Amino acid sequence: MCLSSFASAQKTPFEQSKKTQTATYPEAIAYYKLLAKQYPQVKLFSYGNTDFGQPLELLVLSKDQIFDPLTIKKRKKTVLLINNGIHPGEPEGIDASMMLSRDLLKGNKLPKDVVICIIPLYNIDGSFNRTSTSRANQNGPVSYGFRGNAKNLDLNRDFIKTDSKNSAAFQLIFNTWKPEIFVDTHTSNGADYQYVMTLIPTQKDKLNTILSGYLTHTLVPGLYEAMAKQGYPMIPYVNSIAETPESGITGFIESPRYSTGYAALHNVIGFMPETHMLKAYDLRVDATYKLLQSYIDIIQRDAKLILENKQRADEFVARQTEFPLTWQLNKNEVNKITFKGFEAGQKPSVVSGLNRLYYDRSKPYTKTIQEWNKFEPAISVQKPLAYIIPKAWDKMIVLLKLNNVKMQELKSDTKIEVESYYIEDVKTGSKPYEGHYLHTGVKVNPKKQKLQYYAGDVIIYVNQENNRYIVETLEPQATDSFFNWNFFDSILDMKEHYSAYVFEDTAEGILKSNPLLRAQLEEKKSLDTAFSKNAAAQLDFVYKNSDYYEKTHNRYPVARLMTTVKLNLK
Incomplete structure (x- = not known):
């Protein structure tokens, strides 16, 4: 290949479309295969299968050209796993990762202590269901994939139940490469505001305390600082408690059905960056590119500490005796944060003639709003x-x-x-x-x-x-x-029951031979008027307190x- 054609081939479909289009799945894989041919520091792996009949691909970038997960762990390399296209209509990470991989390779800028693993496009199925309309509220790209996969499953609800082959293949990748940090790229829905990028870290209170300390005091502040310097100030994901953000926002408690909630079960710090749906697509890709680069820079800087924290967290959890099972928001603990939004108002709807919400972008504001982000265990075991x-x-x-x-x-x-x-x-x-x-x-x-x-x-x-x-x-x-x-x-x-007219005689014998059960029946009749007037319920009471009732029911x-x-x- 001549130099000019190779340079042209290294441009992504996003760049070739003048930053208006996102890469298709075949284009993304072909692009990564080209990189793998040109650079020994990159390798493309295939794992398992998906509901679409294609294996799940994993791109691995390793400065030392080591591509064995066990050797990587022995050499104390930190692993960053980036997942793109879980919702193919939210494709910024797909394009940003392609450009970032190329730029790291071309400039020989791969970090020495971090191995970067990238799933180019997770929901292969949905990416083939390509339109320009399924994301009704989104500003570009020209066309994109669909949220549901081939089984019409939202794959970001499938990390425990694993109804899709995609999920099984992802878990194989995750538990083979054992990342310390996980990033799952997304695009938001919801209110209008000035930010291009919002961020959902693993909920700090449900993450192991060793990891949450680093997350809240070092990693998240570092990301905010790095993005602000690059022209993309961030805000926590805008999860408004009422119609507009001025009412305040709450943290997001990601249970294990979600990718980052699943990661937390393995003591892995996870993130869902959410670009703002109404910002121009080229800005959303650029912000995602810069955020991914910021992760790499910070993880390289703190690689040793991140590994130590993960090891300590694993050791702690192995000894841990009490585990929260459900969580609830503490509504009494509130933070004040600075928020850059747009004035909201009401005007008549052309559709209904009734008032509707709108945001006036000619009236930006900076206000202090409330944030509730303290979660506490509701049930523990x-x-x-x-x-x-x-x-x-x-x-x-x-x-x-x-x-x-x-x-x-x-x-x-x-x-x-x-x-x-x-x-x-x-x-x-x-x-x-x-x-x-x-x-x-x-x-x-x-x-x-x-x-x-x-x-x-x-x-x-x-x-x-x-x-x-x-x-x-x-x-x-x-x-x-x-x-x-x-x-x-x-x-x-x-699985078994009785015919009432037959069991009546059996129940009579049971009560004669079991005075305690007879007393319990009479006590329940005296305390429960409805029960005392319901012959079928009384017969069922005797049945369910006898040896005839199957011991496995509800067990x-x-x-x-x-x-x-x-x-x-x-």
Whole structure:
């Protein structure tokens, strides 16, 4: 290839379109393949599969030309993982990463202590569903992909339930390369204001305290300072409590269904940069480029400290005994922040004739607004010694293994005394959410039982650096537990019942032989008028307190081992 044609080929589709168009998936991969041919410091890997039938690609930039994850860890290199195009209609990171990779390679500017891993385009499926209209509120590019993937899943809600092959491939990448810092590029929706770039870090209060200290006192201030110097002052993501930002904003509590919430389960600091949808596309790409470069600069500067913090956090979590499962906003603790916005007003709608909101860009302002960003645990749990999972629940076991959870199997059949949860109450959504009728408000009743287990059933000791992933997926009350994502809904159905006219005679015999149950029935009738007038409810009460009632109904199958016992394990 001659020099002129090579120089032309190194221009991205975004640059060739005069900064109005974003690269397609084939263009992005072809571009990275060209870089990999030209520079020994870059390599393109393929992982797993996606719902679109294409593997998930990973570009790795390594100054030392080391591309083995184990060797990279042994040499104490920090890993930065950048994910682009999880929502292909928010494509700034796709174009910014292509230019940044080229510029780092051309100028021999790769950091010596940081290995940069880039997923060029995560939602390959959605990127092929290309239009100019699906992002109705967005100012460019000319055309772009769609939020849903080939199964119409929002992949940024799929990091626990893993309904997509994309998610499984991502988790394989994440747990192979084990990043210390993770960045997932996005574009905002919402209010109008002066900023091109807003930022969502991992919520500080739910992140391990060792990591959150560095995040809040060093990393985030460093990013804000670097971006301000480059002409892109930032603000926290504008999550308004009312219609306009002057009302105040709240922090975003990202549960593990989201990419950065998933990363936090592995003690990885995560970010969702959100460019402003109404700013020109070239500015949004430029701001993303400069932010990604700022991450690299700071991570290189603090590489040793970041590695030390991650190691300390992993060691802490392996010993940790109490784990929060759900979080709530502290509405009494408030910060004051400076905010640059536009005056909002009301005017008649051409559509309805009624008043509508608008922002007047001819009236910029700088005001002090309130920010609520203190979250506290709502439900917490003491970890067990171990969890026991019957081998039948294989989807969950596969996901645990994918996340490097260490587990063992029983060699032989045995009875084990455990603590089992019975699901006392659960609320289920009336409409599907991402293909599921999501559970919330779970209440459990723990009971000690001696249960039969079989060879091949799985034991997971909760003494690992991945304890947060283990606890927050296996404890049913956790926001994004496997239970809440419907992995265990079959336990909520009764498989056997009775014919009332036959069981009436059986119930009579049960009450004669069990005076205590008879007393409990009479007490409930005296305290509950509706129950005392409901013959079917009374018969059901006897049934559910008899040996005829199935012991597995509403019993959560993942048991908690609370005491040390000698087990015959593989």
